[in-house]
Every structure is written in structure tokens, then in C-alpha cells.
Amino acid sequence: MKKIYNAAVLGCAHIAVRSLIPELFNSPRFNLAAVASRVASKAESIAKQYRGAAWGTYDEIINDETIDLVYIPLPNSIHYEWIMKALKNGKHVLCEKSLVTEYQHMEEIISYARKQNLLVAENFQFRFHSQHAWVLKALAEKRIGEIRIFRSSFGFPPLPDDNIRYSKDLGGGALFDAGAYPLKAMQFALPDCHFVMKSATLYNKNSDVDIYGGVYLDCPEGVVAELAFGFDNFYQCSYEIWGSAGKISATRAFTAPPGFKPHILLETNAGTEDLEMPADNHFQNMLSHIADCLDSGDFEEEYRQDLKQAAYIKQALELAR
Ligand SMILES: NC(=O)c1ccc[n+]([C@@H]2O[C@H](COP(=O)([O-])OP(=O)(O)OC[C@H]3O[C@@H](n4cnc5c(N)ncnc54)[C@H](OP(=O)(O)O)[C@@H]3O)[C@@H](O)[C@H]2O)c1
Missing domain, CATH: 3.30.360.10 (Dihydrodipicolinate Reductase; domain 2)
Incomplete structure (x- = not known):
């Protein structure tokens, strides 16, 4: 039997409420363990819809030792801060696109994740x-x-x-x-x-x-x-x-x-x-892929893709400006 991972969601974003929270809840490879929001009532109401899910602040969720993976659907400019916090608390990360707004943050994230052997995957489910x-x-x-x-x-x-x-x-x-x-x-x-x-x-x-x-x-x-x-x-x-x-x-x-x-x-x-x-269902396929990565502990292909995507965006921004 394959391992089931505890996943938590940081922020009741549209994309999370519409797609990722229900898909995590239905995934055979993840347990939707907790949902966080800046607004307690929002997280509580979402958690109530999904039997068994806890709710709390972002920091409470990040500090919860039972969580294996954090899904981050926050605005792009704060991805870096929360990815680093999650990694420093030993969590794997699935984060929305675009992962970072500055290329050097991507290098820092991957360097830290590689040392800790933690996954950082950018959520392009269409893949x-x-x-x-x-x-x-x-x-x-x-x-x-x-x-x-x-x-x-x-x-x-x-x-x-x-x-x-x-x-x-x-x-x-x-x-x-x-x-x-x-x-x-x-x-x-x-x-x-x-x-x-x-x-x-x-x-x-x-x-x-x-x-x-x-x-x-x-x-x-x-x-x-x-x-x-x-x-x-x-x-x-x-x-x-x-x-x-x-x-x-x-x-x-x-x-x-x-x-x-x-x-x-x-x-x-x-x-x-x-x-x-x-x-x-590309969401379920993506979640299966993430769970398979966690099973194998091999994250190099995701790291490579994260860095390459961020490098293209950096070049495109520089030329546009
Ligand atoms: N993969 C996809 O198909 C897909 C589709 C759409 C969007 N996205 C990506 O998902 C991310 C969120 O997009 P969205 O359209 O779902 O955004 P959204 O509905 O505006 O949600 C962003 C969430 O971030 C939290 N947040 C924390 N600090 C915030 C701040 N200072 N201002 C606003 N919100 C803040 C809020 O949650 P709380 O109030 O609950 O804390 C808010 O609900 C973006 O990175 C976007 O590119 C991906």
C-alpha cells in the first residue's frame, strides 16, 4: 500500500477553493489535513466542508509537525517568504505559478531544498x-x-x-x-x-x-x-x-x-x-506525480524545471524593460 501524505493549504485563494482543496480531499495519495487563512472564519468554513480538516493561521499550519506538504496559492510576491518558511520547517512544497518574482530567490530556494532533500514543485497541472x-x-x-x-x-x-x-x-x-x-x-x-x-x-x-x-x-x-x-x-x-x-x-x-x-x-x-x-483530470494526475516524487525522494527534475522556468521569465522581463 502506498503512503498517504498530510497536506495543508496556506490561504483560501480562488484556485484553492475551486480546485486544489477538493482535489486534495479526493486524492488517494493525500490527506487534506489543514487549511489556513488570514481570516479565521474563512478557514473554519472551508475546513468544515471537508471532514477531518483542521484550520488555523499560516504560522500554526507551518509549525504543525504532522504536515508533510504545504500547498501555497498565495499572491506571487509572497511565495518566496512562505516557501522558505515551509522548507525551514521541514515541509515539502507545492506552490502556485509563478514560483518567484526574482530569479535569485529561485536559486536560494532550490539550494536550500536540495540540502534538506525537500520537494519544491511549481503547480502547472496542465503538464x-x-x-x-x-x-x-x-x-x-x-x-x-x-x-x-x-x-x-x-x-x-x-x-x-x-x-x-x-x-x-x-x-x-x-x-x-x-x-x-x-x-x-x-x-x-x-x-x-x-x-x-x-x-x-x-x-x-x-x-x-x-x-x-x-x-x-x-x-x-x-x-x-x-x-x-x-x-x-x-x-x-x-x-x-x-x-x-x-x-x-x-x-x-x-x-x-x-x-x-x-x-x-x-x-x-x-x-x-x-x-x-x-x-x-490533470489535478489528480499532478497530485499522483507529486506523491510519487515524495515516495522516491528524487526531486532533481522538478528543481531543474523550476530553475529553467524562472530563468526564462527573468530574461523576458529584462528584455521587455
Ligand atoms: N494553477 C492554476 O491553474 C492557477 C489558477 C489561478 C491562479 N493561480 C495562481 O494561484 C495564486 C493565487 O491566485 P488566485 O487567483 O487564486 O488569488 P486570490 O483568489 O486573490 O487568492 C490569494 C489568496 O492569498 C491570500 N493572501 C495572503 N496575503 C494576501 C495579500 N496581501 N493580498 C491578497 N491575498 C493575500 C488570501 O487568502 P486568505 O485571505 O484566506 O489568507 C487570498 O485568498 C497565484 O499565484 C496565481 O498565479 C494558479
Whole structure:
């Protein structure tokens, strides 16, 4: 029988209440042990909905010796502080994207986590949707020949003015938020892109956060990646991989909810196939992966991905500014 890990949640964020708390509760590999909030009544009410879960302040949860893993869905700018506190109290960490707002914090986190042999994973659950495994297999089988360009877009219409994504102090901005997804997806298809060539973002004069933009990357063999993101955009959540002999387009790449069957278009000289992929639960797949990492104690691949993602974001920010 596989070990079940005690997980606690720091903050009753929308993403936690909507997805991660119910998914942790339903996971066969985790016990939803505790929920914390700055507002006691919020944590108490969520804990009551999930039988057995305790509630408390962030510090109480961090100091609880029975907790194995802390899930951090806080605003980006305070991830670093709470990741370090969790690690210093011997907890593994699953933290929302973007993990950090400054690259050197990422290096510090990974260096400490590695010494203590603790996991730090960035929560991109879309990585674990089976539609992407289908795409990777099709690429390996050369169904579209050699890759020539990777394009991806993630963006949505404006959010309410008080949303954390519009606050510079809270680590807002479209690149840290929506832009992180195309950057991550690109790494599936093109693991060796090494250089951000061009990056442009429009800054909102009132909040001083970027509200839309794009990134252009240089990859081996003359391949490029063209990524776009924004908070003032018609909804897009896709990537396309254009090859020498065809094209693959994932039309609901990042947010396919459990039960939803995403479509992938495969275009070749033989015609266009509109392929309905099976529904999948990327949250449960991701939690299984995290538990498997904890079982094995091997965290190097997650560390590598954390550092690489933070390095791309650092380069993109520097070029945009
Ligand atoms: N993986 C995904 O699919 C996904 C989707 C959406 C968002 N996210 C990420 O998840 C994180 C949270 O996003 P969200 O949209 O869920 O945010 P949100 O609803 O605004 O929640 C943030 C939570 O952080 C806590 N908090 C602590 N200090 C705060 C402060 N100074 N100001 C505001 N909140 C503070 C609050 O919880 P308490 O009041 O209970 O303490 C608040 O509910 C971000 O990193 C975001 O990028 C990921």
C-alpha cells in the first residue's frame, strides 16, 4: 500500500477553493489535513466542508509537525517568504505559478531544498493532462515531420480592478500569470530553447504591471517559439506546432477541466483530422506525480524545471524593460 501524505493549504485563494482543496480531499495519495487563512472564519468554513480538516493561521499550519506538504496559492510576491518558511520547517512544497518574482530567490530556494532533500514543485497541472502525452508521441513519430515553429497563446478579458494580478506589490502582471503557461508548454516540445530574443509588454500606467505582451525565443536548428499572453485579450488557450510535414494544434491546452474532452487538430497533406481527446483530470494526475516524487525522494527534475522556468521569465522581463 502506498503512503498517504498530510497536506495543508496556506490561504483560501480562488484556485484553492475551486480546485486544489477538493482535489486534495479526493486524492488517494493525500490527506487534506489543514487549511489556513488570514481570516479565521474563512478557514473554519472551508475546513468544515471537508471532514477531518483542521484550520488555523499560516504560522500554526507551518509549525504543525504532522504536515508533510504545504500547498501555497498565495499572491506571487509572497511565495518566496512562505516557501522558505515551509522548507525551514521541514515541509515539502507545492506552490502556485509563478514560483518567484526574482530569479535569485529561485536559486536560494532550490539550494536550500536540495540540502534538506525537500520537494519544491511549481503547480502547472496542465503538464499532466493526457492530451499533451498524445502530442509528444505524435512528435516522436514524426507525424508532422521536423518542428519549425512553436506558437502559443494564453489570454483572457479584463478582470476586476482589485484582482491580485493588477498589483505590482503582489507580483501581478500578465507575464508572471498568463505568460507563464506558453513558456512552460514550449518546454514540452522544445526542451533546449536557450535564449529569449525579443520580449515586449504593454505596461498599465496605473498599476505598473504588464497587461499583455509576447516573447520570441531562439531554439536549436533555427527553430523559434512565438508566445503571446494578456489580460485584455479575446480568450485564447492554445498552442500549435508547425512542422515540415504538418501541424498540430491543441485548442484547449492549459485549462481543460475534469470531464472536458479537448480537441486536437492534426493537419497533414492527407487532410485535417479533428481529434477528440479523452477527458482527463490533470489535478489528480499532478497530485499522483507529486506523491510519487515524495515516495522516491528524487526531486532533481522538478528543481531543474523550476530553475529553467524562472530563468526564462527573468530574461523576458529584462528584455521587455
Ligand atoms: N494553477 C492554476 O491553474 C492557477 C489558477 C489561478 C491562479 N493561480 C495562481 O494561484 C495564486 C493565487 O491566485 P488566485 O487567483 O487564486 O488569488 P486570490 O483568489 O486573490 O487568492 C490569494 C489568496 O492569498 C491570500 N493572501 C495572503 N496575503 C494576501 C495579500 N496581501 N493580498 C491578497 N491575498 C493575500 C488570501 O487568502 P486568505 O485571505 O484566506 O489568507 C487570498 O485568498 C497565484 O499565484 C496565481 O498565479 C494558479
